[in-house]
Amino acid sequence: MSTAPKKNAPPKNAPAKEAGSAPLFDRVTLIGIGLIGSSLSHAMRRAGLAGHIAGHARSERTRAKALELGLVQSIHDDPASAVRDADLVIICSPVGSYAEIGAAIRDHLKPGAILSDVGSVKQAVIRDLGPNLPDGVHLVPGHPIAGTEHSGPESGFATLFDGRWCILTPPPGTDAAAVEKMIRFWQACGSQVEVMEAGHHDKTLAITSHLPHLIAYTIVGTVADLEEATKSEVIKFSASGFRDFTRIAASDPVMWRDVFLNNRDAVLEMLGRFAEDLTALQRAIRWGEGDKLEALFTRTRAIRRGIIDAKQA
Numbered sequence: 260m261s262t263a264p265k266k267n268a269p270p271k272n273a274p275a276k277e278a279g280s281a282p283l284f285d286r287v288t289l290i291g292i293g294l295i296g297s298s299l300s301h302a303m304r305r306a307g308l309a310g311h312i313a314g315h316a317r318s319e320r321t322r323a324k325a326l327e328l329g330l331v332q333s334i335h336d337d338p339a340s341a342v343r344d345a346d347l348v349i350i351c352s353p354v355g356s357y358a359e360i361g362a363a364i365r366d367h368l369k370p371g372a373i374l375s376d377v378g379s380v381k382q383a384v385i386r387d388l389g390p391n392l393p394d395g396v397h398l399v400p401g402h403p404i405a406g407t408e409h410s411g412p413e414s415g416f417a418t419l420f421d422g423r424w425c426i427l428t429p430p431p432g433t434d435a436a437a438v439e440k441m442i443r444f445w446q447a448c449g450s451q452v453e454v455m456e457a458g459h460h461d462k463t464l465a466i467t468s469h470l471p472h473l474i475a476y477t478i479v480g481t482v483a484d485l486e487e488a489t490k491s492e493v494i495k496f497s498a499s500g501f502r503d504f505t506r507i508a509a510s511d512p513v514m515w516r517d518v519f520l521n522n523r524d525a526v527l528e529m530l531g532r533f534a535e536d537l538t539a540l541q542r543a544i545r546w547g548e549g550d551k552l553e554a555l556f557t558r559t560r561a562i563r564r565g566i567i568d569a570k571q572a
């Protein structure tokens with residue numbers, strides 16, 4: 260019997276919804292209905308967070324799928340009509356699309372509405388969505404640290420955010436009640452929430468998420484460039500280490516292009532440090548400096564054990 264958590268099980272750490280209590284938001288609009296947008300719909304419906312979920316998707320196929328799967332109660336081919344009367348708008352598309360979406364929706368947002376997102380970088384989001392927002396609209400950017408390598412409206416599931424962090428990066432001076440409401444929203448979706456400054460978020464995620472993805476894309480690309488006979492042997496005998504890299508390197512190309520283009524400075528800074536450390540390892544291998552290799556591998560093993568212990572605590 261499988262011991263994996265059920266994908267539609269109630270969240271462990273979310274407050275239970277009282278029978279008959281009003282939803283947190285009367286109307287929520289999702290812009291972009293892929294992995295994260297569809298997972299949010301599942302999680303919101305599980306917790307009864309929205310009176311009505313509206314959606315915007317560019318393609319006819321995604322709009323039809325979103326209705327068929329019951330992810331939205333209304334679907335719009337134009338973002339401006341999708342956000343009309345919404346109390347909460349969550350942009351769930353690649354971050355490179357935000358400037359265009361912001362320009363299309365800003366004059367149609369309801370006074371008092373919260374504008375949020377799920378993008379993997381945060382300073383660029385404030386840069387692209389913050390200016391020219393109407394008075395009374397509250398920008399509360401967010402980033403769930405939860406995902407998979409899959410994309411599209413069929414790939415979402417209700418438990419994606421359970422027990423995972425969601426980081427909120429409201430710009431200084433953001434209405435405290437709007438931030439508090441988004442904390443409650445994400446907790447009800449199953450997450451633990453941390454509020455942090457956007458620049459700090461981008462530096463932290465550059466090393467914990469963006470660089471690991473870049474390394475995975477590189478190593479799988481290196482294998483792809485090997486001559487055919489060697490490549491088929493690599494695939495045939497691939498140990499789980501390489502297979503883990505191939506999973507990460509199967510992540511959405513447009514989404515990750517936009518992450519690297521929009522967190523350029525922090526990624527380049529971490530990449531520089533990584534390249535120096537890699538060169539030091541190369542040198543240790545060349546000169547047979549086993550003590551250096553063993554000392555590093557001992558330190559990194561302790562980090563892994565620390566992560567596992569922290570999860571179990």
Ligand SMILES: NC(=O)C1=CN([C@@H]2O[C@H](COP(=O)(O)OP(=O)(O)OC[C@H]3O[C@@H](n4cnc5c(N)ncnc54)[C@H](O)[C@@H]3O)[C@@H](O)[C@H]2O)C=CC1
Nearest residue numbers: 291293294295351352353354356378379405406407410411
């Ligand atoms: N995939 C992951 O594991 C995670 C992704 N994120 C962030 O979530 C966001 C969405 O990613 P996914 O759901 O994974 O991607 P996805 O590829 O599954 O879905 C994105 C959807 O946005 C649509 N889209 C693109 N440009 C658009 C535009 N101009 N207007 C409206 N829709 C547009 C696409 O057609 C697609 O349907 C990204 O910003 C990403 O950085 C955050 C955490 C985890």
Ligand SMILES: O=C(O)C(=O)Cc1ccc(O)cc1
Nearest residue numbers: 379403404405406407408468
């Ligand atoms: O699938 C994985 O291993 C991930 O790392 C998912 C992920 C991708 C991007 C994010 O901004 C957050 C989480």
